[in-house]
Amino acid sequence: MGIAERKEREKEEMRELILRAASKIFMEDGFEKTSIRKIADAIEYSPATIYLYYRDKNELLHGLHVEAFQKMMQEFAQVVPISDPFARLVEMGHQYIKFGTHNPELYNLMFLMDAPMEAIACRNEIWDDGLRAFDALRVVVADCIKAGYFKETDVETISMTIWSYIHGLVTIYLKGRMKMFDDDRELERMQQSFSLFIKMLKAI
Amino acid sequence: MGIAERKEREKEEMRELILRAASKIFMEDGFEKTSIRKIADAIEYSPATIYLYYRDKNELLHGLHVEAFQKMMQEFAQVVPISDPFARLVEMGHQYIKFGTHNPELYNLMFLMDAPMEAIACRNEIWDDGLRAFDALRVVVADCIKAGYFKETDVETISMTIWSYIHGLVTIYLKGRMKMFDDDRELERMQQSFSLFIKMLKAI
C-alpha cells in the first residue's frame, strides 16, 4: 500500500510549503503583516486550505518558532571549541546578543509572543525548545563551576540569573526602550553593560 | 470669552471619559480585547467620535501607558524612607517585580508593546516616562556609590545592568517562559535568582 505513504509524504510536503511561504513573509515583512491570506496567496492556494494542515495561526507560528530555535542553537554550536568554560560562557552571551539584535522578529517569536506558547499549551506539551536552549546554558555554567570559577554552586539559579540579564538587555534594545538615551550609542551601552555583568559573574 | 475655555474643558473631559473607559476594559479584559468599538460602546458614543479626541489607537494606548508609569512611580515612592541606599535599591527591585507580576497588562504596555512608542515617535518626542523611571534608579545607584557600596563608578552602566536583569526576569515570567520548569516554583525561582543578583551587586 504505497498510496497511504505517498499521501503522508504529500501532506508533509504541503506543511513544509506553507511553512516556507510563512517564513519568507515573516522575515521580509514582519509578524504584523504575516496574514493567512497573504501566505495563501504566496503558495497559490485558498486561505481555507492552510487550515487543513495547521489547526490555527498559533500552530503555524509555532512552526516558525521551532525553526528559529534551530537557527539559534546552530549559532551556539560555534562556541563549543572554546576550551575555557568561562570564555565559552562569555562568547555564548555575545552570540545570544548577536542573534537577538540581528533577528528581531525571530527573537520576538521565541521569547515574547504568546502565539507559539498557546500552541504548546493547547497540545498539553512543555516548552521543549526553550528547555533545550536553557540546558545549553546550564551545561556551560556547570562547567564553570567544575573549573572553579564560581563559589556559588546552584547551577539552576546562576543560569536563570544570566538568562534574565541578557534577555532583559536584548529586549530593552529590541523594543526601542533604549531610544530614551538621545545619543546613538545603544550598542555601545549594551557592550559596556555586558562587560560589567561579566565582571559581576567573576565575583560570585 | 468663557465659551472657548468651557469647550477646552469639555474636550479634556471627553478625553478623560474615553481614557477611563479604555482603562477599565484594558484592565478587565486585557489589551487584545480592548477595541475602539468596545470603548465606544462603553461610553455610548460612536467609534468615529473617539478619533476626534485621539488621532489613533496608539495615542490612546500611550495615554494608558502614561498612567501606568504614574502608578509605578507611586509605588516606588514607598522606598524613599529607607535610609540605607543599598537596602533602598533592593526594595526598589522588590517593588518592580511586584508591580510587573501584579500588573501584567500594564507592564506589557510600558516595556514591551510597540503602540505607545509609535505614538511618541510620531510626535517626535522622547520616552519621557521611561527616562524618569530610569532616573529614579540612577539616583539610588548614585547614592550607593556615594555610600561606598560599589567600587564601580559608572552610574549609567550599573543602572542599565540592574534594569536589564530585573526586566528580563519579569518578562520571562510574564511571557510564560518559566513554565518550562514543570514544577510550580516560578515565584520561588525568581526570588532565588534575585537574591543571587543582589549578592553579585554587593561585589562590584
Place this chain on the structure above:
DNA sequence: TTGTTTGGTAAACACTGTTTAGTACATTTG
C-alpha cells in the same frame, strides 16, 4: 436671521482569523 463652525455618527473601506457548505477529483469496492 442669516452664515459658519463644531460635535457626532452611519456607513463604508480594507483588512483580520476562522468555519461551513459544497464541488471536483482520486481511490476503493461490488
Place this chain on the structure above:
DNA sequence: CAAATGTACTAAACAGTGTTTACCAAACAA
C-alpha cells in the same frame, strides 16, 4: 468497468478589527 466512497480544495460567509468619509443637526458668530 461502474457505482460508491473518501479526500483535497475552495467560495463565501461570519464576526471581528482600525480608520476615513460624507453628511447631519445643533451651537455659535455676524
